[in-house]
Amino acid sequence: MSEPIPPISVVSHKNIQIVEFTNNKILDEANIEDIRKTLDSLIDEAERPSLLLDFVTVDHLSSAALGMLINTNNRVKSKNGQLRLANIKPQIMEVFVITKLNKLFKILPTREEALGSFL
Amino acid sequence: MQPVKLKFDFPSDLAQTRAVQQQIMQAVHDHGYADDAIFGIKLSLEEALVNAVKHGNKLDPKKSVHVRAEVGAQQVEITIEDEGPGFDRSKVPDPTADENLTKCSGRGLLLMEAYMTEVEYSNKGRRLRLLKKKN
Structure with missing residues (x-):
């Protein structure tokens, strides 16, 4: 049996963890x-x-996925950390706007802009 | 192209919703719906099926979910019915209220109502009818 594929890939840039x-x-x-x-x-x-x-890779998500992202946001905030979202395609962005979660998350258009926004 | 009628009756198991979704979405693709409509129907169907299995039937394998779909050239109509206690739509909190924004659940109905042309609840909230018109 082959190894299961990890659900995310992580690369480090300085002290920032970039997740795809x-x-x-x-x-x-x-x-x-x-x-x-x-x-x-x-x-x-x-x-x-x-x-x-x-x-960048995401074409579909559900309300359960939004719940997971909110959980992540809550946990990062509880450790005084920082969370950024980037490269969200227009159809997915609409989901954030409908749910008003674009007000909760810090969303940047590109990875570069997101990297530059960390304090 | 003739309308496609599909019928599914299955026990409360999230894994079984995959085949239901695939068959309905295949019919939607075949009828030439635009990408935005396909995105909205797929998302709404996912939310409705998870709600029926998880929140309606509470994952009870003795209870079933009943799905009927009619995919035509002008509209897609999907009815999803569970065997749970039902619910009152008017009592579901608004997930976009500031005090609810950090809650991890409760957005499925909002998304369905945003993406579909009509969403109708009946049989005390056990039956959900989703309608998407092409134009």
Whole structure:
């Protein structure tokens, strides 16, 4: 049996963890739970987490995925860390606007702008 | 192209919703709906099926979910019914209120109502009818 593919890939840039999603659909509960656990461990490992979620690969997400992102935001904030979202495609951005979560998250158009926005 | 009628009755298991979604969305693709409509129907169907299995039937394998879909040239109509206790739409908190923005759940109905042309609740909230018109 082959090894399961990790739900996210992580690269470090200075002290910032840049996350990309492996699957273009963040819909399936099991997949969302895998992502949540992986993000939680990234947050747990850092004293003050700086996390950039790059949505370049993402074409679909569900309200369960939004819940996972809010959980991530809450946990990062509880450790006085910083969370940025970037590269969100227009259809996905509309989901953030409908739910008004564009007010909750710091969303930047590109990865470069997001990297430059960390304090 | 003739309308496609689909019927599914399955136990409360999230894994079983995948095949239901795939077959309905295949029919929607085949009828030439625009990308934005496909995105909205797919998202709404995902939310409705998860609601029926998880919140309606509370993952009880003895209870079933009943789905009927009619995909035509001008509109897509999908009815999803669970065997749970039902719910009152008017009592569901507004997830966009400032005090609810950091809550991790409660956005499915809002998204369905935003993306579909009509959303109708009946049978005490157990039956949900989603309608998407092409134009």
